[in-house]
Amino acid sequence: MEFIEAKNKYIQTWGALGSQWGINKTMAQIHALLMISTEPMSIEEIMDELQISRGNASMNIRALIDWGIVFKESKSGERKEFFTAEKDLDKLAITIAKERSKREIKPALRILQEVSNIEINNSKNQKQFKEQTEKLYDFVLKTDNIIEKMTQYKENWLSKLIVKIIK
Amino acid sequence: MEFIEAKNKYIQTWGALGSQWGINKTMAQIHALLMISTEPMSIEEIMDELQISRGNASMNIRALIDWGIVFKESKSGERKEFFTAEKDLDKLAITIAKERSKREIKPALRILQEVSNIEINNSKNQKQFKEQTEKLYDFVLKTDNIIEKMTQYKENWLSKLIVKIIK
DNA sequence: TTAAAGTTTCAGAAATAATTGAAACTTTAT
DNA sequence: ATAAAGTTTCAATTATTTCTGAAACTTTAA
Numbered sequence: 001m002e003f004i005e006a007k008n009k010y011i012q013t014w015g016a017l018g019s020q021w022g023i024n025k026t027m028a029q030i031h032a033l034l035m036i037s038t039e040p041m042s043i044e045e046i047m048d049e050l051q052i053s054r055g056n057a058s059m060n061i062r063a064l065i066d067w068g069i070v071f072k073e074s075k076s077g078e079r080k081e082f083f084t085a086e087k088d089l090d091k092l093a094i095t096i097a098k099e100r101s102k103r104e105i106k107p108a109l110r111i112l113q114e115v116s117n118i119e120i121n122n123s124k125n126q127k128q129f130k131e132q133t134e135k136l137y138d139f140v141l142k143t144d145n146i147i148e149k150m151t152q153y154k155e156n157w158l159s160k161l162i163v164k165i166i167k
Numbered sequence: 168m169e170f171i172e173a174k175n176k177y178i179q180t181w182g183a184l185g186s187q188w189g190i191n192k193t194m195a196q197i198h199a200l201l202m203i204s205t206e207p208m209s210i211e212e213i214m215d216e217l218q219i220s221r222g223n224a225s226m227n228i229r230a231l232i233d234w235g236i237v238f239k240e241s242k243s244g245e246r247k248e249f250f251t252a253e254k255d256l257d258k259l260a261i262t263i264a265k266e267r268s269k270r271e272i273k274p275a276l277r278i279l280q281e282v283s284n285i286e287i288n289n290s291k292n293q294k295q296f297k298e299q300t301e302k303l304y305d306f307v308l309k310t311d312n313i314i315e316k317m318t319q320y321k322e323n324w325l326s327k328l329i330v331k332i333i334k
Numbered sequence: 335t336t337a338a339a340g341t342t343t344c345a346g347a348a349a350t351a352a353t354t355g356a357a358a359c360t361t362t363a364t
Numbered sequence: 365a366t367a368a369a370g371t372t373t374c375a376a377t378t379a380t381t382t383c384t385g386a387a388a389c390t391t392t393a394a
Contacts, residue, residue: 001281001282001285002285003285003287003292003293003296006281006282006285006296006300007282007296009278009281009282010278010279010282010296010300013275013278013279013282016275017271017275019189020189020271021188021189021271022186022187022188022189024381024382025382026382026383035299035303036292036295036296036299036300037292037295038291038292038295043340043341052383052384053383053384053385054341054342054384054385055342055343055344055383055384055385055386056382056383056384058341058342058343059342059343059344059382059383062342079339079340079391079392079393080339080340080341081340081341087299089302089303089306093306104184104187104188108180108183108184111176111177111180112177112180114168114173114176115168115173115174115176115177115180118168118169118170118173120170121170124205125170125203125204125205126170128203128204128205129170129173129174129177129203132202132203132254133173133177133203135256136202136256139256139260139325142325142326142329143325145329146325146328146329146332149329149332149333150332158306158309158310158313159309161313161332162309162312162313162316164331164332165313165316165317165328165331166316191351191352192352193352193353210370210371219353219354220353220354220355221354221355221371221372222353222354222355222356222372222373222374223352223353223354225371225372225373226352226353226372226373226374227352229372246361246362246369246370247369247370247371248370248371335394336393336394337392337393337394338391338392338393338394339390339391339392339393340389340390340391340392341388341389341390341391342387342388342389342390343386343387343388343389344384344385344386344387344388345384345385345386345387346383346384346385347382347383347384347385348381348382348383348384349380349381349382349383350379350380350381350382351378351379351380351381352377352378352379352380353376353377353378353379354374354375354376354377354378355374355375355376355377356373356374356375356376357372357373357374357375358371358372358373358374359370359371359372359373360369360370360371360372361368361369361370361371362367362368362369362370363366363367363368363369364365364366364367364368
């Protein structure tokens, strides 16, 4: 396989995986591209490599910066802005996990708590509802707590986790 | 809050969370509905509760069955088919994790391995490509291994995991 | 101050994904 | 054997998400 072919395959794969997990394709592809770039890239270079429009590139770069996994960089002497990606995968995963917790899990938790706290009569249906939503709340809360704990390790948490699980 | 209102809110929330994580909204909603149902439900009841078409209900129920988190049930005396959901959240999470590993992570791994194994010249770019895709492969593989390990606990793995992480 | 270069925004277009509904198919009971 | 009831399928429609590209805005340097 050619380098170019491998590179394209890698970017496509990462983009597809992104969409399957709720991250938009272009966003994932831009990140993938920056991950394997040795130098910070300009918006033009990104547009060119991925064959996407300026608007699309700009919006998704901004989103990646909001997520905290891509950084602006100013090359001295150049007026243009350049971008680099977080390349440390442990850090990357933690940042994504934290953000998704904040944006998606925490709001869902709030609602689960709210609905599981309703006053019920003693009908079978309402009892079951309360019981299941309480369980769901507990479960999601535990999951979120795990994410929080992971976050504290920072260095090599994945390897540490494996060791802990195995023993 | 009314029971009906709480129920709708719960179903909407679960559906939204589903879409954010790559599971289609209706699929997540049907599962949410079955989770709080005390009795197996027929396709008509599901259509009626969620206000969706027969085709949509049927396709998504079938998908849930394929995933292994909803089961067909035949009530004795009734010809119609009824459906129940896996209500144990530990089992549910494990089943979903296993399926997603099989459907999405494993194929991605194959490609990462493939592209990280290309012959490279000694240009900076190609070296960086190989290095990063190898790291990515290792990382995704480790993640997948964790999922596999989890799977083996079955009972109360989430609680067990928390204990292990904390100490 | 101004105009060229660089950057961002956003309404409309395009692509993708989900849903409908009616037709085809299957099962059951007579 | 047949027709009513139940179930599944899938082409066409609808909804949602993403992307484009041109216009507006900002920065820089002469």
